Amino acid sequence: MKGKFISLEGGEGSGKSTAIDFIQRWLESHKVPFIMTREPGGTPFSEEIRQLVLSSREEKVNDTAELLLMFAARAQHVAEKIKPAIDQGTWVVSDRFIDSSYVYQGDARGGSTQILDQLTEWAVGDYHPDATLLLDVPVDVGQQRVLQRKYQDRLDKESSLFHQKVRDGFLERARLNPHRIRIIDASLPLEDVIAQIEKQLEALVQSWSGGI
Template structure:
């Protein structure tokens, strides 16, 4: 390949936008180009990070403070980045991740009301400027996404939040997309699977041409 270093692609979105189905499509598309691709997720991705995921998602009687939630997210993320993601990229493997730092800005920054400024400081300090090369934001009206999510089965601690919370999360994502439009591409997830994946393919093709044939 003309570019020996792997590329880091993330998929974001609120509940029920179809991340799992569409991540499989992205992975197959990249593998068809001849790349080795690992599929991972946040929070999680390593044994320690997966343990932190359980702490974060399990329902509990004790209220989880928003700052605690944020710091646990970043603790899992640091382990994930330094133990799994960066080593894979250095070996030329492409990494496809279900959510990353943008989720913290959307869920804790916007959804929980912690704001973006402190998160930017935490991101800079802990990740030293490490960001995805491309982020695909699957966007869907909140009510539609929550209806879809309910049909999947039991909900986790985040999925029990009210519509207003997820509206703030969606607004947070769209604000990031507006501010970082070169990196984060908005995919309209309201249509059929075929329509969504047609958008994904066009976006991936444009990105691929840019990084592989500069």
């Protein structure tokens, strides 16, 4: 049996990495074989592309160059890590995946949906997430949370307008894909966010297999 694929999405500081820690413990306690990964990145080669694309720099990065690098990293990630895991029955949990491209490189930067569809077909094929948890927070809340961190990457430093387009873009994708994308209200205290995630995980495994 193939492994299930869950992606975590949301803007900067929405709590994706915090949620992943909880999901990891939850899968361990349910004895599910899984790997955790992230985008951009996930393999040594793709992590090098991550460095390239996220590091702050003087030179303006062209939107098309950014988009293509994201997909170059993803093609490698799917072929070398995600596909082999799923094919051998291992679950995959990824901190960001395709929805981030549609929202950051599409809605926020103006990239064409048609091109994103074609690149997704090419780089991802049949290895789409079975479920996506969207951690939704108002932009100012997310920004406050990341400000507490020392390091800000090139995308963290974008304007509030950019981050508002990201939030709206994710919510629109959730509206268009209601079965796959589950919205989590991530503005609540952490314990409430975790409770929502746990409820969704339980519902998902129930729908997939009648329990684990």
